[in-house]
Each structure stands twice: as structure tokens, then as C-alpha cells.
Amino acid sequence: LGAGNLCGCRGIYQLMERRFSFHGGATGEWRVLSIAAVSGDSLALVSKVRIIEGFDADASADWSLRGVTSYERYVTGDERVRLASVQPQLGRVEATRAALIPIKKNAEWWALPQDVRRAIFEERSAHIATGMRYLPAVARRLHHCYDIGEPFDFLTWFEYAPPDAKAFEELVALLRSTEEWRYVIREVDIRLER
Numbered sequence: 001l002g003a004g005n006l007c008g009c010r011g012i013y014q015l016m017e018r019r020f021s022f023h024g025g026a027t028g029e030w031r032v033l034s035i036a037a038v039s040g041d042s043l044a045l046v047s048k049v050r051i052i053e054g055f056d057a058d059a060s061a062d063w064s065l066r067g068v069t070s071y072e073r074y075v076t077g078d079e080r081v082r083l084a085s086v087q088p089q090l091g092r093v094e095a096t097r098a099a100l101i102p103i104k105k106n107a108e109w110w111a112l113p114q115d116v117r118r119a120i121f122e123e124r125s126a127h128i129a130t131g132m133r134y135l136p137a138v139a140r141r142l143h144h145c146y147d148i149g150e151p152f153d154f155l156t157w158f159e160y161a162p163p164d165a166k167a168f169e170e171l172v173a174l175l176r177s178t179e180e181w182r183y184v185i186r187e188v189d190i191r192l193e194r
């Protein structure tokens with residue numbers, strides 16, 4: 001194999017690492033505490049969620065959702081620096097609670113130009129400014145699925161410690177009251193513990 005091939009393989013490997021599957025069923029590290037539809041159809045009530053790096057099939061799962069981590073669409077350079085200084089890593093031992101919130105936005109949102117979406121997202125809805133007030137309590141990872149034919153556009157994942165559960169409720173309530181959320185047509189709120 002020449003160096004070019006090795007480079008190619010590494011490219012594929014890096015892409016693999018960005019792919020995640022969430023399988024709802026009877027097995028998995030995360031026990032389901034609740035599944036509630038916020039907008040649109042819910043997902044079947046399952047007892048566990050299994051998270052896998054990569055896209056795999058799980059015939060035993062009641063539902064499977066897939067997403068990829070991606071580049072940032074809206075964050076400014078200044079916001080990126082401030083986020084990096086406070087955001088915690090996933091997998092903290094004390095963070096035994098989690099939320100998986102799959103979200104779909106409507107066609108009107110996706111038809112808007114980038115600058116208008118940014119204005120709604122941050123200048124008018126203060127998504128980042130509000131979210132940042134809940135850091136470092138909440139760790140998060142955003143998965144995109146608009147382009148891969150999934151039922152949702154985003155799989156949002158959050159981890160926090162039980163004492164921060166109330167603050168997390170306050171955060172989701174604040175975000176759901178914003179102009180950004182007027183474009184959300186399907187949202188399922190799944191709470192978990194490990």
C-alpha cells in the first residue's frame with residue numbers, strides 16, 4: 001500500500017468515528033426513565049438505549065436512530081473560544097443522567113438563508129448564550145441527520161449529574177419558548193440514567 005492508500009484509510013476511519021447509532025430496545029447501558037413527545041409523533045417506549053460508534057444494524061431494537069457529528073454552522077469565533085473554556089467532556093462519572101432529544105425542523109427553516117437562520121438561532125433566540133449559562137453542568141453532543149434520510153434532523157445528547165436535573169429542565173423550557181422552536185415540527189424527549 002502506498003502512502004496515498006494509508007491516507008485514504010485514515011479518512012474513512014475518521015468518518016467512522018463521527019457516526020453514531022442509538023438503538024432503543026431491551027439492552028444498553030442507559031435505562032430509560034421516560035419517553036415523551038413534545039411535538040409530533042413519539043417513539044415506542046423501550047427500557048434501554050444502546051449507543052454505538054458507527055452505523056450498525058440491530059434487528060432486536062424497537063427503533064434505531066443514526067446521526068453524524070459535523071462542523072459548526074452558527075458558532076462565531078468568539079463563541080467557540082468561550083464554549084471551549086467551559087464545556088465538559090461526555091462520560092463524567094457523576095453524570096449518570098442523560099437526555100436524548102431527537103428534533104426535526106420544518107421545510108421553511110431549511111429554506112432560509114444561513115444569515116437569517118443564525119439571526120433566529122442566536123440574535124433572537126439566544127440559544128448559545130442561554131445554553132452557556134448551564135455549562136459546565138451539562139455535557140453535550142450534537143448529531144446531524146438531515147442529509148442521511150433519517151426521521152429527525154438532529155439527535156441531541158446531554159449528560160448531567162442528578163443534582164443538575166432541575167437546571168436542565170429549566171434550560172429545555174427556555175429553549176422551547178424561543179423563536180427557533182417555532183420551526184420544530186417533531187421533538188421527542190427521552191430521559192435516561194446509568
Ligand code: HEM
Pocket residue numbers: 071072073074075101103127128130131132134135138139140142154156158171172175
Ligand atoms: C447545554 C447547553 C447548550 C449549549 C451550550 C448549546 C449549544 C449549541 C450550539 C453552539 C449549537 C450550534 C452548533 C453549530 O454552530 O452548528 C447548538 C445547536 C443545536 N442545539 Fe444546542 N445547546 C445547548 C442545549 C440544547 C438543548 C437542551 C437542546 C434541545 C432541547 C438543543 C438543541 C440544539 C439543536 C437542535 C441544535 C441544531 C440547530 C440547527 O442547526 O438548526 N441544545 N447548540
